[in-house]
Each structure stands twice: as C-alpha cells, then as structure tokens.
Amino acid sequence: MEHGAMSGTPPSSRRWDAAILTLLFSFLYVPILIVVVFSFNDSRLVTVWAGFSTRWYGSLLSNRPLLDAALISLQIGLLSALIATVLGTWAAIVLTRLGPFRGRAVLGAMVYAPLVMPEIITGLSLLLLFVAIGLDRGFWTITLAHATFSMCFVTVLVQARLVTLDRSLEEAAQDLGCSPSAAFRQVTLPLISTSVAAGFLLALTLSLDDLVVASFVSGPGATTLPMRIYGQARLGVTPEINAICSVLIGLVTLAVLAASLLTKRDFAARRER
Amino acid sequence: MDSERQFGADRRPLAPWADPAARPLISIRNAERRFGAVTAVDGVSLDLFSGEMFCLLGPSGCGKTTLLRMLAGFEPVDAGSILLDGVDQGGLAPHQRQTNMMFQSYALFPHLTVAANIGFGLKQQGLARAVIRARVAELMALVQIDGLAERKPHQLSGGQKQRVALARALARQPKVLLLDEPMAALDARIRAETQRELKQIQHRTGATFVVVTHDQSEAMAMADRIGVMQGGRLVQVGTPADIYERPVSRAVARFVGNINLFEAVVQGETADGLVVLACPAIPGGLSAARPFGQLAPGQPVAVAVRPERMEVLPGRLAQAGPNMVHGVIGAISYLGELTVYSVALAGGLPLSASAVNDGRRAVQGLGLNAEVTVRIDPGSAMVLTA
Numbered sequence A: 001m002e003h004g005a006m007s008g009t010p011p012s013s014r015r016w017d018a019a020i021l022t023l024l025f026s027f028l029y030v031p032i033l034i035v036v037v038f039s040f041n042d043s044r045l046v047t048v049w050a051g052f053s054t055r056w057y058g059s060l061l062s063n064r065p066l067l068d069a070a071l072i073s074l075q076i077g078l079l080s081a082l083i084a085t086v087l088g089t090w091a092a093i094v095l096t097r098l099g100p101f102r103g104r105a106v107l108g109a110m111v112y113a114p115l116v117m118p119e120i121i122t123g124l125s126l127l128l129l130f131v132a133i134g135l136d137r138g139f140w141t142i143t144l145a146h147a148t149f150s151m152c153f154v155t156v157l158v159q160a161r162l163v164t165l166d167r168s169l170e171e172a173a174q175d176l177g178c179s180p181s182a183a184f185r186q187v188t189l190p191l192i193s194t195s196v197a198a199g200f201l202l203a204l205t206l207s208l209d210d211l212v213v214a215s216f217v218s219g220p221g222a223t224t225l226p227m228r229i230y231g232q233a234r235l236g237v238t239p240e241i242n243a244i245c246s247v248l249i250g251l252v253t254l255a256v257l258a259a260s261l262l263t264k265r266d267f268a269a270r271r272e273r
Numbered sequence B: 001m002d003s004e005r006q007f008g009a010d011r012r013p014l015a016p017w018a019d020p021a022a023r024p025l026i027s028i029r030n031a032e033r034r035f036g037a038v039t040a041v042d043g044v045s046l047d048l049f050s051g052e053m054f055c056l057l058g059p060s061g062c063g064k065t066t067l068l069r070m071l072a073g074f075e076p077v078d079a080g081s082i083l084l085d086g087v088d089q090g091g092l093a094p095h096q097r098q099t100n101m102m103f104q105s106y107a108l109f110p111h112l113t114v115a116a117n118i119g120f121g122l123k124q125q126g127l128a129r130a131v132i133r134a135r136v137a138e139l140m141a142l143v144q145i146d147g148l149a150e151r152k153p154h155q156l157s158g159g160q161k162q163r164v165a166l167a168r169a170l171a172r173q174p175k176v177l178l179l180d181e182p183m184a185a186l187d188a189r190i191r192a193e194t195q196r197e198l199k200q201i202q203h204r205t206g207a208t209f210v211v212v213t214h215d216q217s218e219a220m221a222m223a224d225r226i227g228v229m230q231g232g233r234l235v236q237v238g239t240p241a242d243i244y245e246r247p248v249s250r251a252v253a254r255f256v257g258n259i260n261l262f263e264a265v266v267q268g269e270t271a272d273g274l275v276v277l278a279c280p281a282i283p284g285g286l287s288a289a290r291p292f293g294q295l296a297p298g299q300p301v302a303v304a305v306r307p308e309r310m311e312v313l314p315g316r317l318a319q320a321g322p323n324m325v326h327g328v329i330g331a332i333s334y335l336g337e338l339t340v341y342s343v344a345l346a347g348g349l350p351l352s353a354s355a356v357n358d359g360r361r362a363v364q365g366l367g368l369n370a371e372v373t374v375r376i377d378p379g380s381a382m383v384l385t386a
Ligand SMILES: Nc1ncnc2c1ncn2[C@@H]1O[C@H](COP(=O)(O)OP(=O)(O)OP(=O)(O)O)[C@@H](O)[C@H]1O
Pocket: B035, B038, B039, B040, B058, B059, B060, B061, B062, B063, B064, B065, B066, B067, B214
C-alpha cells in the first residue's frame, strides 16, 4: 500500500463508514419520515404529493372509531404501566434485597427471559391462560397482558439502580427511628425514583405500540389503536392513518426521550458523588 | 503526645468497672452470632457502663462489626442475650432501640442536605420544625461544621462527611453510640485531632461510646477501656495500661504495641516475687515479674518485654549475669523521639530495644555492627502462659 495508509484510517475506508451509517439510518428513519411527511399531504391519494395541509389532523377529530381506539389504548397504557411499575419495582427489591435463597439465581435469570420471548408466544400463552381460567377477553385481559410483559423491563431497570445503592443507607434510616417501610419510603424510594419513572414511561410506550399480544388477547369490545390502524391499513392506507401514526410517533418519542433524560441525569448526579 | 497525656489527666478518675456494686448500662451475656460455619461472635460477655468510652480492638475479620451490629439490632443474637438498662433487647428492631450507630461508610442520605441528614432522626420523633432546626444548629456547632447546612453530601470533604455522620448519630441523644471505624477514611494528621475531639464530644454528651477500631494506637489514645477481640472471642478487657502492661496471651501482647517474646521454662521463684526462668535465647537466665496465676516448675511459658524496657549498653560486658545478653546491632531506626535498635543475639534471634533521644546523653559506641549488651528490667518482663 501507499504510505498514506500508514497514518490513521485511509480515506476510502472512512467513506465506506459514512455510506454504511447513512444506509442504516435511512433504513430506520426514512419510512417513519415518509409517514410524517405524507400526513401533511393535501391529497386523498397517499403517494401523490399535492401540497401542504393539516386537514387530516382535523378530520381525525371526527373519526369516532379511531378516537375510541386511541382512548382505549391510552387507558390500557396508563393502567398497565402503573401495574407493571408497582409489581416490577417490588420484584426488583425482593430480588436484590432478600439475600441468598434457594433458586435465587434461576429466578434472577427468569426475569430476563420475557425480554427476548417472541411476542407471538407471549400472546398465545396468555390467550390460553385467559381461556383456561374463563376470563372474558377485552379491556382487562389486554391490560393484564401488557402489565405482564412490561413488568420485566421495569424490574431490569430498577434492579440496575438498586444494586448500586449502599445497603447501609436503609439501615441508617432504621437506626434513626424509621420502621422498615418508612425507611423504604423516605430513603430508598427517592433514590430509585428516576429509574422507577423511566420504567413507567418504557412500560407505557411498550403498551401503546403493541399489536401482536393485544390481537391475541382482545375481545369484541376492545380494539386498541394499533389494532384499529392495522385493520384500516389492510383496506388501504389513508392520509388519516398517517396523521394518527405521526401523533403516536410524537408521543412515543417524547416518552423515550424523557425516560433517557431521567436516567442520564441520575447517572450524572451519581458520578458527581 | 503531651497534650494527649494532659487530656488523660482530666479524665474522671471513677472506674465503675472496678466497683462490684455499679450497675452496667449494657450487659452482653454469652452472645453468639453464626454465619453458616463461621462463628463471627463466639460467647462474648461484657458489661459496659454509663459514660464510658469503650474501644473494641482486633484484627480484620475478628467479629467487631458483627458485635456492634448485634448491639444496634441489625444482627440477631443466636445464643445468649444483650440487656440495656436491664431490659432484654432480644425482640427489639433497630428503630425501637436507644442506640444509634455511625456507619463505617457514613451512609449519609445523598438526596438530603446536611441539615436534613442531621435532623432525620428528630423528624422521625415527630418534633416541631423549629425545635429540630434549633437542635440541628446546636449539633452542627458541636461537630464544627457550621455553614454547611444546605450542602448535599457529595459536596463535602471526607472529614466533613464524618462530622455530619457523627452529628446525625448524636441527634437523638442515644444512651449508647456505636461507631464503626469512625476514623478509617481520614488521613493520619486529622485523625489524631479527631480522636481528641471525639473524646471531648463524648465527655460533653455523657453517652457511652463503643468504638470499633483495628488501630491499637487509636484505641490507646481514646479508650477508657479496651476490649481485644480475636477470632470472635473477647480475649481481654481492661484499661489501656492493663492491656499494654499485662496482656493475657502472646496474641494480645503481639497485637498491642511492639514486643519481644522469648520462649522459656519456669525454674522457680525468688523470695522477692520474681520468677526464675531458663531461656535458650538468654544463656545467663532470666527473672521476671510474677503473674497472677499459678506457675509450676518445668512449665513452658513465654516472656514478653517491651522494647523501651530494655537497656542497650555499649560493649560486651564481661559478667553477663541474669537478664543480660550479648548481641550485635543489626539496624538502627531513628524515629525522632526514640531510636530503635535491632539487635541480633548470639543465637541469631532478633530483638528490638528502644531508647529515648533526650539529647543530653550522647550515645557512644552504639553504631551499626557494634557489640552491645542488652539488659532486661526484671520488673517489666511479663510471663505469659497462654
Ligand atoms: N452477613 C454475613 N454473612 C456471612 N458471613 C459474615 C457476614 N458478616 C460477617 N461475616 C463473617 O463474620 C466474620 C466477622 O466479620 P466482621 O465484619 O464482624 O469483622 P470485623 O472485625 O468487623 O472486620 P474488619 O476489621 O475487616 O471490618 C468474618 O469472618 C466475616 O466473613
């Protein structure tokens, strides 16, 4: 090779790096961008640009079925995220604090399993469970299903924070007159609160965009927003769908951004110490 | 050194532990704590009295922290009992006890300010906010950290954190304050100063302090009494002078201060209360102070002599009688106030002897490799049977 190759990365390789990155990010974000751009399209035809307009956002407000689905999704999202946060945090505390007991390692590993479980299996197994115990499918089954799989994410997040906490903090609180539960409320909870909040936001977004699990466990009365969008898109994509999707993208982006900001601030504060 | 001795002088002369009628504040009776196969605290019995400064001294892993945590209520008592003011503490959780603890890691609450940290225990008592504020200000003055009230723990130096932790532990006016290695994270210079201050604070508050340390000089400097722990057992309890002058075993003697140990065999006793011993390291024979216990002729024992109780004389004295031994100076350490001579005895055994550098006595003939005679004061040679 020429002597240029000796000093640092050759220019040709750098060009390759840039090309691959461009390709990767295009793949990820161009489709999303298309949805957002065409949600402002004045034409009824999705693929033909006819000028800028916000009329589809206006007509969203009069699309009753879509609005109903959005409301249900929001309710399920908030409720399931709440359940997942409480149970997930609880599980994280038990797993980190209860010291060694039989099967602890297995239990710890089992928390991670649902993270990589194919959704179709989660959906199917939950469906079978609900049928077996005779639960009417609908709003509550979707909520329970969402709480079940997003709980693991909360546990993993909160556990990561808990293991960095000095055990003697809680002991010091008890020594100074707190009952164990008061010590948890006054010392541990404030210190893990950002992780808990991040877990809640993550659970909310997971619920908002789930299609597979919801399709399995929903009944006649409950159609979530992703289910409604999917149903309509099969009949042909309308600009209205682009609009509702753009709203959803905005919401999810906000939640994820907030969650990552929370954890980042938390880490920065701890590094200062 | 000097100021410490002065401080020692204004200590209360009263010694409740020597008074059989005195009622102990804490009674630890045969307390035991096991972790699986490890017995961390093994049959410890100890009486602690109101207002005393007690140091738990021992090597790493001997069970000091575990015993302290048993007093605080963080570790259960597997066997035996702990009484405070005559009340069994067995069923009491940490927040129900009249003890407070200063943790080795300080365990300051990172989300609370210094003032809120110190006031934390008072808030739990449900005191009015104004009362808490006044008490916190008082405590901050006591440990000399005025002006730091609004700081968060991560904005404090190590020494300041230590003071906040101390103030927080004192806030509820505990009868007993438990301190786990309170000086471990401080550098040597402020450590000596902090030891003095801690002693003063203990005087002023009148609380019983139980201080864990593995630094024997720290224990000597602060304690009214020292408890030496080894392998989970409390092997000796006594005043610093007791521990230094009358250690009960070779292990205690070795752990507290520098010491020379010689293996010896009892031969008999003299009329003036000395034990006569045959000692391979000291061919001329050795006489030592009589210990409390019974000695039988032929019994193997150890003789312990502190370096400062030996006299190094220049030259090979012709009549090396009892308590005299010849050797060669192998090393000299000049420590300012002292000079320590490492002397190799005829049999090859090392011995260390120290002399005060008083500046008046010019020491002749005590250079490296000089022939010397070491004289051992019989009254300061201790016979150890264990
Ligand atoms: N929670 C525990 N589980 C199992 N073993 C323990 C536990 N706590 C302490 N031990 C063991 O008990 C023994 C005494 O420990 P402890 O912490 O009381 O020692 P220490 O004297 O405080 O030592 P150091 O000076 O190093 O702090 C050690 O052998 C330790 O390994």
